Amino acid sequence: MSEKFIQSVDRAIDILELFSLAQQELSVKEISDRLQLSKSTVHGLIKTLEHRGYLEQKPTDQKYKLGLRLFELGNLVGSGMELRNLAYPIIQELVAKLQETVHLVVLDKDEVVYVEKVEGPAALRMYSMLGKRAPMYCTGVGKALFAYLDEATVDRILQEAEMTAFTPFTLTDPDAIKQELGKIREQGYAIDDEEIEIGLKCVAAPIFNHEGKVIASISCAGPKHRFSDDKMATFIHEVKQAALAVSRRFGYRG
Amino acid sequence: MSEKFIQSVDRAIDILELFSLAQQELSVKEISDRLQLSKSTVHGLIKTLEHRGYLEQKPTDQKYKLGLRLFELGNLVGSGMELRNLAYPIIQELVAKLQETVHLVVLDKDEVVYVEKVEGPAALRMYSMLGKRAPMYCTGVGKALFAYLDEATVDRILQEAEMTAFTPFTLTDPDAIKQELGKIREQGYAIDDEEIEIGLKCVAAPIFNHEGKVIASISCAGPKHRFSDDKMATFIHEVKQAALAVSRRFGYRG
DNA sequence: AATGGCGTTCGATAATATCGAACGAACAGG
DNA sequence: CCTGTTCGTTCGATATTATCGAACGCCATT
Numbered sequence: 142m143s144e145k146f147i148q149s150v151d152r153a154i155d156i157l158e159l160f161s162l163a164q165q166e167l168s169v170k171e172i173s174d175r176l177q178l179s180k181s182t183v184h185g186l187i188k189t190l191e192h193r194g195y196l197e198q199k200p201t202d203q204k205y206k207l208g209l210r211l212f213e214l215g216n217l218v219g220s221g222m223e224l225r226n227l228a229y230p231i232i233q234e235l236v237a238k239l240q241e242t243v244h245l246v247v248l249d250k251d252e253v254v255y256v257e258k259v260e261g262p263a264a265l266r267m268y269s270m271l272g273k274r275a276p277m278y279c280t281g282v283g284k285a286l287f288a289y290l291d292e293a294t295v296d297r298i299l300q301e302a303e304m305t306a307f308t309p310f311t312l313t314d315p316d317a318i319k320q321e322l323g324k325i326r327e328q329g330y331a332i333d334d335e336e337i338e339i340g341l342k343c344v345a346a347p348i349f350n351h352e353g354k355v356i357a358s359i360s361c362a363g364p365k366h367r368f369s370d371d372k373m374a375t376f377i378h379e380v381k382q383a384a385l386a387v388s389r390r391f392g393y394r395g
Numbered sequence: 396m397s398e399k400f401i402q403s404v405d406r407a408i409d410i411l412e413l414f415s416l417a418q419q420e421l422s423v424k425e426i427s428d429r430l431q432l433s434k435s436t437v438h439g440l441i442k443t444l445e446h447r448g449y450l451e452q453k454p455t456d457q458k459y460k461l462g463l464r465l466f467e468l469g470n471l472v473g474s475g476m477e478l479r480n481l482a483y484p485i486i487q488e489l490v491a492k493l494q495e496t497v498h499l500v501v502l503d504k505d506e507v508v509y510v511e512k513v514e515g516p517a518a519l520r521m522y523s524m525l526g527k528r529a530p531m532y533c534t535g536v537g538k539a540l541f542a543y544l545d546e547a548t549v550d551r552i553l554q555e556a557e558m559t560a561f562t563p564f565t566l567t568d569p570d571a572i573k574q575e576l577g578k579i580r581e582q583g584y585a586i587d588d589e590e591i592e593i594g595l596k597c598v599a600a601p602i603f604n605h606e607g608k609v610i611a612s613i614s615c616a617g618p619k620h621r622f623s624d625d626k627m628a629t630f631i632h633e634v635k636q637a638a639l640a641v642s643r644r645f646g647y648r649g
Numbered sequence: 650a651a652t653g654g655c656g657t658t659c660g661a662t663a664a665t666a667t668c669g670a671a672c673g674a675a676c677a678g679g
Numbered sequence: 680c681c682t683g684t685t686c687g688t689t690c691g692a693t694a695t696t697a698t699c700g701a702a703c704g705c706c707a708t709t
Contacts, residue, residue: 154443158468160471186666402697
C-alpha cells in the first residue's frame with residue numbers, strides 16, 4: 142500500500158511531459174488516450190494546470206499547449222545557476238576569441254544537459270537548444286565529462302546506455318569508448334569529429350569544482366571545415382584555458 | 396463537493412512557486428510552515444516532484460531547490476514560441492544597428508513578460524531576466540502594448556492594477572496614463588524616461604498580428620545618458636521599423 | 650547523556666480523485 | 680435540415696488515495 146508518490150501530481154507531470162517541440166499542442170482526447178486515463182480525470186488535471194498558467198487553451202481549436210509559467214520558472218532555474226553566472230563572462234570571451242559557438246553543459250541522470258550557449262558570428266550555425274539533453278558517449282562535451290567520472294560510474298553508464306551509431310564515426314563499442322576516455326584524460330580535452338552529426342566538429346574540456354570533481358564541460362563547436370588543423374591547436378588551447386578558468390572560480394586548484 | 400481543481404496538483408505547484416531568485420532553497424519544514432500543511436503531506440509532494448526532476452535535494456543540508464527538468468520544459472516553451480523565432484533575427488539586427496539592448500515582451504494576465512533579450516555591447520547594462528514580469532503602466536514595452544488594447548480592457552486594468560510610483564516620474568494617475576496612451580497611439584511608439592528606475596530610458600513599439608491585434612512589443616533600453624536627443628530620432632525610427640517588420644511576418648498589413 | 654530540530658516513515662481515517670455516463674456544442678455528410 | 684459523430688465539459692457515486700498526527704532515527708548542540 143501507500144504508493145510512494147502522489148498519483149495526481151505524477152499524472153499532471155505526465156501531461157506536461159507529453160508536449161515537445163514536435164508536439165506543441167494536444168487535445169484532451171489525445172492526452173487521455175496516450176496516458177490511458179479517462180477524459181474526466183485528464184480534464185481535471187488540465188484545468189488545474191491551466192488555472193495556474195502551466196497550460197494554455199487555444200481559443201481557436203480548444204487544444205492545449207504549455208503555458209508561460211513554465212517559461213518563467215525555467216528561466217528562474219537558469220538564472221539561479223551558480224555555474225552559469227560564473228562561467229558566462231569566460232564563455233563570452235572565448236566566443237570573441239574563437240568566433241565559434243560555445244556551449245556549457247552539466248551532467249544529469251547519465252546525460253548532458255545544455256545550460257548555456259553563446260553563438261558565434263558565422264551564419265552557418267550548429268543547431269542547439271538550451272535544456273536539450275544529449276548522450277555522453279558521442280558528444281564532445283559528453284566525453285569530456287565522462288572521462289573524469291569514477292570508473293564504476295563509467296562502467297554502469299556504458300552498460301545501461303543503449304548506444305546508437307548516429308554516424309559512421311560514432312563509437313559504440315564500450316572498450317573503444319573506454320580507451321578514448323583514457324586518451325582524453327591524458328590530453329585534458331575531448332574532440333568530437335562527426336560522431337553525432339556529419340559535418341559537425343567540436344573541442345571540449347571538463348570543468349571541476351573545489352574537490353576536483355568534474356561538474357560540467359564546455360565546448361566550441363561548428364562546421365568541420367572551419368576546424369582546420371592549424372586552427373585546432375588554438376581551439377584546444379583556448380577551450381582548455383577557459384575551462385580551467387571556470388574551474389578556478391569554483392575553487393579548483395590545478 | 397467537487398472542488399474545481401485537483402488539490403494535490405495545486406499544492407505541488409504552490410511548492411514550486413515558493414522558490415524565487417531570492418529564495419533558491421527551502422527545507423521541508425519551511426515549506427510546510429509557509430503552506431500550512433503537515434510535514435508528511437509536503438514530504439509526499441516533494442518526493443514526487445524530486446523523483447520527476449522538478450526538485451532536487453542538496454546532499455549537504457537536505458534542503459530542496461528547483462530541478463533541471465523545469466529548465467528543460469521552460470526552454471521548450473521558449474523555443475516553441477513562434478513570436479520568438481520570427482522576431483529573433485530582426486532583433487539581432489536592431490541590436491547591431493543601435494548598440495543597445497533590445498527586449499521582446501508579450502502580454503499575459505495584465506502584465507508584460509520578457510520573452511527575449513539580446514544584449515548590446517556596452518558594459519553598463521540594464522538588468523533584466525527572461526521570464527520576468529513587469530507592470531504595463533510604467534515600462535516602455537508595457538505602455539506600447541497597453542496603448543493598443545481595447546478601451547474596456549485598458550479601463551479594467553487601470554482599475555485593478557495597484558499603481559506604485561517607482562520613481563518621481565512614474566505616472567500613477569489613471570487619467571494621466573490614458574492621455575499618455577493616446578499620445579503613444581498618435582506617435583506609434585512609447586518612451587519610458589526613468590518611470591520604473593532612475594537612470595533608465597527606453598524606446599518601445601508595438602507588434603501586431605494579421606488581425607491588427609497587438610500581441611507583443613519590443614524596446615531598446617539603456618542608461619539615460621546614452622539616449623541623447625540626437626540619437627533618439629534614430630532609436631525611434633529603427634525600433635518602429637523593427638516592430639513593423641516583425642508585425643509583417645505575422646501577416647500584419649499596415 | 651540529554652535535548653531539540655529535522656527529514657522521514659507509518660497507519661488509520663476521511664476526504665478526494667477517479668471513472669463512466671451523460672450533456673451540449675461543433676462539425677460533416679447525406 | 681436532419682443525423683451521426685466527435686470532442687470538451689459536467690455530474691454524482693464509489694473506492695481509491697491523499698492527508699494528518701504520531702513516532703522513529705539521525706545529527707548537532709548543550
